Amino acid sequence: MYYDPFVLPFTIGLTALLLFLAVKYIRWIRTFRKSERRKIRKGMFSLKTFRAAGEVFSECLLHRKIYRTNPFLGYMHTCFGLGWFLLIVAGKTESMVYHTSAFNPPYFAIFFRFFHPAKETFPYSETFAFITDLLLLFILSGLFLALAKRFWSRIVGMRKTTKHRPLDLLILTSLWLIFPLRFLAESFTSGLRGGGSFLTNNAGEFFAEFLPLDHLTYPAWWAYSGMLGLFFVLLPFSRYMHIPTEIVYIFLKNWGIRQGTKFNAFSKIQMYACSRCGICIDSCQLNSSLQMDVQPVYFLKKIRHGKEYESLIENCLMCGRCEASCPVGLTHNALRLSKRPDLSRITKNTYSYAKNAAMPAPAKVAYFAGCMGQLTPTVTRSMERILEQAGVSCTYIDKEGGVCCGRPMLLAGNREEAAVMAEKNRAILKASGAEVLVTSCPICLKMFREEYGLQIRIVHHTEYIDELMREGKLKTVPGEQRTVFHNPCELGRGCGVYKAPENILKHVSRKIDTDFDGKKSLCCGGSLANTSIDGRQRNRIAGDAAKAYAAYQPDVLVTACPLCKKTFATASAVPVKDIAEVVAECCRP
Amino acid sequence: MPTLWGYSISAARSIDYDKNDQSFLRRLAHSCPSSKLCIGCGGCTAACSAGNLTEFNIRQLQMLVKRGETRETAEQLHKCMLCGKCLLVCPRGVDTRKMILSMKRFLREHDQ
Numbered sequence A: 001m002y003y004d005p006f007v008l009p010f011t012i013g014l015t016a017l018l019l020f021l022a023v024k025y026i027r028w029i030r031t032f033r034k035s036e037r038r039k040i041r042k043g044m045f046s047l048k049t050f051r052a053a054g055e056v057f058s059e060c061l062l063h064r065k066i067y068r069t070n071p072f073l074g075y076m077h078t079c080f081g082l083g084w085f086l087l088i089v090a091g092k093t094e095s096m097v098y099h100t101s102a103f104n105p106p107y108f109a110i111f112f113r114f115f116h117p118a119k120e121t122f123p124y125s126e127t128f129a130f131i132t133d134l135l136l137l138f139i140l141s142g143l144f145l146a147l148a149k150r151f152w153s154r155i156v157g158m159r160k161t162t163k164h165r166p167l168d169l170l171i172l173t174s175l176w177l178i179f180p181l182r183f184l185a186e187s188f189t190s191g192l193r194g195g196g197s198f199l200t201n202n203a204g205e206f207f208a209e210f211l212p213l214d215h216l217t218y219p220a221w222w223a224y225s226g227m228l229g230l231f232f233v234l235l236p237f238s239r240y241m242h243i244p245t246e247i248v249y250i251f252l253k254n255w256g257i258r259q260g261t262k263f264n265a266f267s268k269i270q271m272y273a274c275s276r277c278g279i280c281i282d283s284c285q286l287n288s289s290l291q292m293d294v295q296p297v298y299f300l301k302k303i304r305h306g307k308e309y310e311s312l313i314e315n316c317l318m319c320g321r322c323e324a325s326c327p328v329g330l331t332h333n334a335l336r337l338s339k340r341p342d343l344s345r346i347t348k349n350t351y352s353y354a355k356n357a358a359m360p361a362p363a364k365v366a367y368f369a370g371c372m373g374q375l376t377p378t379v380t381r382s383m384e385r386i387l388e389q390a391g392v393s394c395t396y397i398d399k400e401g402g403v404c405c406g407r408p409m410l411l412a413g414n415r416e417e418a419a420v421m422a423e424k425n426r427a428i429l430k431a432s433g434a435e436v437l438v439t440s441c442p443i444c445l446k447m448f449r450e451e452y453g454l455q456i457r458i459v460h461h462t463e464y465i466d467e468l469m470r471e472g473k474l475k476t477v478p479g480e481q482r483t484v485f486h487n488p489c490e491l492g493r494g495c496g497v498y499k500a501p502e503n504i505l506k507h508v509s510r511k512i513d514t515d516f517d518g519k520k521s522l523c524c525g526g527s528l529a530n531t532s533i534d535g536r537q538r539n540r541i542a543g544d545a546a547k548a549y550a551a552y553q554p555d556v557l558v559t560a561c562p563l564c565k566k567t568f569a570t571a572s573a574v575p576v577k578d579i580a581e582v583v584a585e586c587c588r589p
Numbered sequence B: 001m002p003t004l005w006g007y008s009i010s011a012a013r014s015i016d017y018d019k020n021d022q023s024f025l026r027r028l029a030h031s032c033p034s035s036k037l038c039i040g041c042g043g044c045t046a047a048c049s050a051g052n053l054t055e056f057n058i059r060q061l062q063m064l065v066k067r068g069e070t071r072e073t074a075e076q077l078h079k080c081m082l083c084g085k086c087l088l089v090c091p092r093g094v095d096t097r098k099m100i101l102s103m104k105r106f107l108r109e110h111d112q
């Protein structure tokens, strides 16, 4: 039997870790609602599981999304993730070939070079030695980059790395020492007894020249095993808890579990799945414009470690930029919202005055300007003109003052009051008999789509105009203005509307492509979701964003949200227009 | 209330800072400092979504707070829809939404 006491730290550490994780995950999942547990049971035996496995491979091992943000950082993560994984696979295969049995204890594969007498060969022993050496080199190169990143974080293109706690530093050190120690243990063994391949063999010969290897080899194996054991034991208390938790998260997500309105066990799984890579910091404009440390990485870390996080709950624009860039794909808006308390006071009088709202004339198409739309009459007038040109008979349901869609209320946490408002609007909509609801405000759009449960089509005016143009109902002349498009957070990242405004602007203007197209669009800073920053700070964000767009030297900065338009108007040197205004100028009968 | 110069002050419009319960006001000034910038121009009220449909007056609401009429404030407050129009029209940069949210929070604690 292959055994030596030095394998104990590793074996004990690994066993403790696996037990701990199993207990923790099972306890979390048991608090899920019945319907969610049913989803898990159903999803488990479906194609979704394969999709999840694929995602685990590409995100947890290859770290594909990190590559997209930053190839350097991606390589570093791949070295550790994929490198370590392949090293385990190669080691296990090697041990099975040697032992001709699948059932050998885990430590046997990990410490194979210790147990295997170097002179003894077995099928492909040289190849295996070569592969494991290559993988070790691969990991060590990543380690070198990680070290470089610590000392010079600009080399990998990140402006900030997150701060560490002492415990995090300890476990970071243990992780960093694992592979150098493995390298030393294998090299020393090779220097003493031969074996290994291009890396450990040569290094062994080199060390043998000036080191007393017969005294150092055995302690090196102890140190390697001890370091692994230490890492495993510390893992649940450090950020590396993200390694197993991310896998659990990916499976749950693929089986259909979503962040609900409450901060629950699934939220905790999301919280632990954050790798603290810090990518969200760079994407957040509260950082770039106001140097505020409010990003998900800080928010989740504070909740996890029981620090004061209340002040961060409100301080977020919910622009979704961090969510779009997070390599783990955590749902940060929903997480943050789940922490906002519902202060609703519901009585029978709540918004009872809404019955004073005028009931609309019936029509197939209903237009909802929204509160913000009412504050930007140029937008609503342009829409009226466009709809008239296209011969659409439309009812303007909130022209004489309407009820707010309720999303600003919901974003403040007060779901119940928002639900009352939704009820009022539903009644108004029903009275209109409309089959299509067109809105100019993306905030309303998201609310109508996600919270109203309406059985009619709900479109943003960009989508509707695009449709009218394609069908030939709305005729336009090509415009000469150079435009850049600011896709409002709630329209693009919020509702997934990207193509329609692109199409429109390409027809009615000379649209310039920018680095901020699509998902990367900037936030105007006017978001009602943030109740912490003041007017001056909003203006700073708006100014910085406007400047970034102005760098492309457009004649007009085009947006598609009345709130964005208002916010930019005071901060931009370039004229700001809503896309409806640009189209209305180019209409022809 | 006749005075020395023959002017009179309507009791309904006066704010007696010596006698009023100012705890609410102080709390508000603390959690939403910009509320102190209000000049009572009424822009917020003119734009208000709730004010369009009912007798709700956000400027007057601020007056009620200053007069320490907490109960009346509470009754009026929940008419607001938090839509944010007032925020966009205010010439003084008063963070009206934050002000309303702070009041809501204060009243919630007051109730308990």
Ligand code: SF4
Binding pocket: A273, A274, A275, A276, A277, A278, A279, A280, A281, A296, A297, A325, A326, A327, A328, A329, A330
């Ligand atoms: S939230 Fe996402 S982007 Fe931010 S540190 Fe965590 S894993 Fe990275």
Ligand code: SF4
Binding pocket: A283, A284, A285, A286, A294, A295, A296, A315, A316, A317, A318, A319, A320, A321, A322, A323, A332
């Ligand atoms: S949602 Fe926007 S404002 Fe909030 S943390 Fe993310 S990037 Fe920053």
Ligand code: SF4
Binding pocket: A369, A370, A371, A372, A373, A403, A404, A405, A406, A407, A408, A441, A443, A444, B082, B083, B084
């Ligand atoms: S989302 Fe905003 S603009 Fe749209 S109706 Fe609600 S408050 Fe008004």
Ligand code: SF4
Binding pocket: B044, B047, B048, B049, B050, B051, B058, B079, B080, B081, B082, B083, B084, B085, B086, B087, B096, B097
């Ligand atoms: S947020 Fe409230 S007070 Fe302000 S305009 Fe809207 S309904 Fe009126």
Ligand code: SF4
Binding pocket: B037, B038, B039, B040, B041, B042, B043, B044, B045, B059, B089, B090, B091, B092, B093, B094, B096
């Ligand atoms: S608009 Fe601003 S300054 Fe004018 S009354 Fe309202 S809060 Fe006060």
